[in-house]
Structures are given as C-alpha cells and as structure tokens.
Amino acid sequence: MKTTIKQIGKFVDKEVKLGAWLANKRSSGKIAFLQLRDGTGFIQGVVVKAEVGEEKFQQVKDLTQESSLYVTGVVKADDRAPSGFELTVNDIEIIHQAEDYPITPKEHGTEFLMDHRHLWLRSKKQHAIMRIRNEIIRATYEFFNEEGFVKVDPPILTGSSAEGTTNLFHTKYFDEDAYLSQSGQLYMEAAAMALGKVFSFGPTFRAEKSKTRRHLIEFWMIEPEMAFTDHEESLELQENYVSYVIQSALKNCKQELQALERDTAQLEKIKAPFPRISYDDAITFLQKEGYEITWGEDFGAPHETAIAESHDMPVFITNYPKDIKAFYMKPHPEREDVVLCADLIAPEGYGEIIGGSQRIDDEELLKQRFDEHSLSADAYQWYLDLRKYGSVPHSGFGLGLERTVAWISGIEHVRETIPFPRLLNRLYP
Structure with a gap:
C-alpha cells in the first residue's frame, strides 16, 4: 500500500x-x-x-x-x-543518489543558509514553519468563510499609493507610472460596497530600507473590509479571528510546534477578548517606565514590547494621533486630534500584527484629507466615488502573515516565515 x-x-x-x-x-x-x-x-x-x-x-x-x-x-x-x-x-x-549535499547536520551561518534557501526549506524546523504558515492560511479562509466574507483579489499593480507614502516600488505601465501595491485596502473598500464583507490575501511590497528582524520587502497580508461596521465591531472581529487562528494551530500543528520547541502554554491562554489601552495611556505608561517619548510620536519596537510585556495577551493600542496615521482614517467623534484606529501588539516581543481603523465615510472630509496629504484628486477620484454613491460606515484591518507566523512559531526572525524572503540586500534565490 x-x-x-x-x-x-x-x-x-x-x-x-x-x-x-x-x-x-x-x-x-x-x-x-x-x-x-x-x-x-x-x-x-x-x-x-x-x-x-x-x-x-x-x-x-x-x-x-x-x-x-x-x-x-x-x-x-x-x-x-x-x-x-x-x-x-x-x-x-x-x-x-545525491552528491555532496551542502547543508549538513553541523551548524551553518545565516548567510550560507539564506544562499541555500531552496535547500534549507527541507530541514525539519523550516518544514515545521511552512506547515504552520499553511495552517494559518487554511484557518483564515475557514474563519472568514464561516463569517460570511467573500474573497476578493485586489490588483498588485496600482496607479497610486494606498497610504500616501513614498516607500513604493516604481515601474512603467506602458506609458504610465505604476507601483507595486503596498496594500489592497482601498480596492477592498470598493469591493465591500458591492459585496458587504470581503477579505483579500495577497503579496504587498514596501520599499523601506529596513534591516530589522520584523521587516520584509515583500510580505503577505490578510485584509478584511466590512460595510455597515463601526470600529468597535471591527475590533471584536479582529480578536475573534486571531483567537481562532491560534486555536487552529495548536490543534493541527502539534508536531510542528514541538519540533520548534515552542512553549505552547503562552499560546493556549490567548482567547478573546483582548485588553485595550489608548494611545494617551500608552504614552503615560511609557514615560513612567523611563522612555523618552512625547505625545504625537509613533511607537518603535522597544515601546511596543514594553506595552506588550505589561499584559499577558495581545493588546490593542487605540486612538492614535491623526497626524501619524493614514489619510483615510475616521476622526474620533469627540476629538479631532485622534482617529478611530487600533494596532494589535502581539506578546513576547513580536510587535504589531494588525493595523485597522474605521474609514472616513464623508465625501467633504475625505477631500480635505486629499488636500492635507497632497494627494492627486484625479488618481483617487474612484476612491472618492465610494463616498458619493451610497456611503456607509465601514471598517477594516490588515494582518501581516509573516509576523503572525513568527509569533505562533516562536522564531526570532520573519525571514524564516516565508518560503523565499526578499530582504534589503537579498533577491536570491
């Protein structure tokens, strides 16, 4: 047999x-x-x-x-x-009969292993990480299908930026300028206005010259978008989704987690709801802990880690200042200086795994944001149309797959969480 x-x-x-x-x-x-x-x-x-x-x-x-x-x-x-x-x-x-296989059971340096990534994938630990990645993807489809979401595929080549940043890979689209997508979110908003609840899963690209263990140049994002959904409802879906994925990995990847020597006790206690801390309170906490940070600054890895370590669960940081967040985020109804958004910070030093917000649904306010961020009205006219024709309250978020895989697997660097990582100085193999 x-x-x-x-x-x-x-x-x-x-x-x-x-x-x-x-x-x-x-x-x-x-x-x-x-x-x-x-x-x-x-x-x-x-x-x-x-x-x-x-x-x-x-x-x-x-x-x-x-x-x-x-x-x-x-x-x-x-x-x-x-x-x-x-x-x-x-x-x-x-x-x-193989000859002179280069990766032997002895220790090898990281650069050597990265040069032989096409073979390194065969090792027991790398095999386990890829299996856990696959389980997270499988559980993601299962969760959103059960919740009534429709899978929609946004374009990878776009004519504009999703967040108005300059960290984009530029290319020529015949005689026009085009960019590799850094997020499918804007297109998912259009899809949500047609289909109600949608999600995408695909590659995104950031031309950031970063060498940290949390960053990749090419990575995969799960991006749900929901019509008739406010910020609070979105947070509940996020924590239920993360809890679901964790429980699926614990159930279906026992051998893989064991091969990685993962302390699963840290994962077993993770169940919704998750704690929440406002940006204001997070700044106060960090200042008391001795960090030199002032209101209006964004958080770096040490700040996120300190906040995470004060909780034993993933923690939402909510209501960031408007000036450090994307143009499309809806202002807080009681405060013009902050927006209805949240980042979900994973425990154990793995940092932000989700960023989400309620989106602006008012046409005039969105036009104002275009002016403030010097965005082309022509390039974003289709996005503005969503506020002209049947605008509704809507929210969404994006989860970075590789950081989530790293956290669940308990491995230090995201470069091991994707089959063929693209790093600042690595395009091979």
Missing part, C-alpha cells in the same frame, strides 16, 4: 511503500536508522542487516543525505517517536 508519512498511522502492523528523501542516518555493524521525510512529515526507518541481507544493507550504508528512495516496510507504533510511529524497513529502491 503506497501512502505518506502523514497518513501512516492508518496502517499499523501493515506493509506500506513511501516515496521519501533521506534527511539523515546513523548505523552500526548490524542496524541502520534512517531519518526519512516525504514533505508531509518525518519518520524513522529501521533497517536490520539480518532481515534485508548483506547487499541491501550495504546499499543502505552507502546512502547519502537527501538521496531519494522508495522505501517498503511495516509500520510500528512507537510512543518515543515524535510522530508516534516508525517503519521497519524490508526493502529500498534508490531513485537518485
């Missing part, structure tokens, strides 16, 4: 056939232990010389790391194994 490592538990005490790669091996004179992987998981194969014969055992001893094989054997339950099973091998068929 041909199967996969993920499905192997269905065949205890039965003979199966696997297509696999040899991740590692060790052997003595009479027995060999093969660490096998097939993309769905890892399992140990045990080869006993007396059972396979001299010739076959010699073939096994000559196998090199990352050689590809068909392995036939009997599945045995084993509580000591991470997967709960191991394979008693009675035959192997070599598909391809």
